[in-house]
Amino acid sequence: MRLGVNIDHIATVREARKTYEPDPVKGALIAQDAGADQITFHLREDRRHIQDEDVLRLRCTIKRIPLNMEMAPTEEMKKIAIDVKPERVTLVPEKREEVTTEGGLDVVSMKDYLEKYIKELRKNNISVALFIDPEEDQIDASLQVGVDAVELHTGEYANASTDIKRKKELERLKKAAKYAKEKGLDVFAGHGLTYTNVQPVASIMEIEELNIGHSIIANSIFWGLEEAVRKMKKLILEARREL
Ligand SMILES: CC(=O)[C@@H](O)[C@H](O)COP(=O)(O)O
Numbered sequence: 001m002r003l004g005v006n007i008d009h010i011a012t013v014r015e016a017r018k019t020y021e022p023d024p025v026k027g028a029l030i031a032q033d034a035g036a037d038q039i040t041f042h043l044r045e046d047r048r049h050i051q052d053e054d055v056l057r058l059r060c061t062i063k064r065i066p067l068n069m070e071m072a073p074t075e076e077m078k079k080i081a082i083d084v085k086p087e088r089v090t091l092v093p094e095k096r097e098e099v100t101t102e103g104g105l106d107v108v109s110m111k112d113y114l115e116k117y118i119k120e121l122r123k124n125n126i127s128v129a130l131f132i133d134p135e136e137d138q139i140d141a142s143l144q145v146g147v148d149a150v151e152l153h154t155g156e157y158a159n160a161s162t163d164i165k166r167k168k169e170l171e172r173l174k175k176a177a178k179y180a181k182e183k184g185l186d187v188f189a190g191h192g193l194t195y196t197n198v199q200p201v202a203s204i205m206e207i208e209e210l211n212i213g214h215s216i217i218a219n220s221i222f223w224g225l226e227e228a229v230r231k232m233k234k235l236i237l238e239a240r241r242e243l
């Protein structure tokens with residue numbers, strides 16, 4: 001199983017003071033050396049953390065592992081992605097006022113728009129994934145708009161307030177992962193995963209990649225980033241019995 005390390009919140013700390021440190025690109029290099037299989041970042045429309053210049057510097061610096069650029073499906077973002085050419089774009093919904101991404105992209109209601117949008121990205125050799133809720137209709141719509149992969153939003157699982165609700169959300173993720181895989185899609189997952197809740201999701205065999213940011217960066221304050229990445233990777237590989 002692959003671990004994509006999301007470096008957004010290194011930039012969140014920097015932007016708290018509008019200064020130059022900590023540098024998310026330096027964080028990406030440390031994560032790469034610590035065993036990250038991919039660097040994920042979200043260029044938000046409001047630029048609350050990652051900035052355009054970070055994206056350019058990431059492209060020039062990170063060569064050994066792929067870049068996964070999360071972005072809203074807007075014209076502005078499409079131009080930037082085509083210019084920068086990350087290995088993958090993950091299309092996510094965005095609401096300016098939200099604290100974090102609250103749900104998956106509603107592919108069902110945007111099919112025509114997304115189909116054209118995705119075609120343009122793919123024409124530029126960028127692979128495209130859709131960040132969706134673990135629902136069969138969203139998976140079917142994802143297939144129809146021509147992507148190879150979906151990332152299942154694990155936020156409902158991560159934020160479940162009781163064990164019963166968490167178990168129910170885990171079942172929903174398992175069912176969706178199986179369904180998407182059977183339909184021929186590559187299946188990734190992420191959002192809100194932590195050192196304590198990651199293993200049940202990591203043990204869903206249809207899921208081949210997890211993207212994790214906030215918890216790794218939060219704990220790197222205490223452990224250092226290298227150790228925080230290593231610990232997360234060890235947990236997910238243990239859950240898969242790949243260690
Ligand atoms: C889509 C997604 O899940 C990420 O972009 C991530 O969580 C980044 O952090 P913020 O949502 O806090 O910007």
Ligand SMILES: NCC(=O)COP(=O)(O)O
Binds near residue numbers: 006193215
């Ligand atoms: N797509 C999910 C992601 O990149 C990381 O989300 P989080 O771990 O910061 O919640």
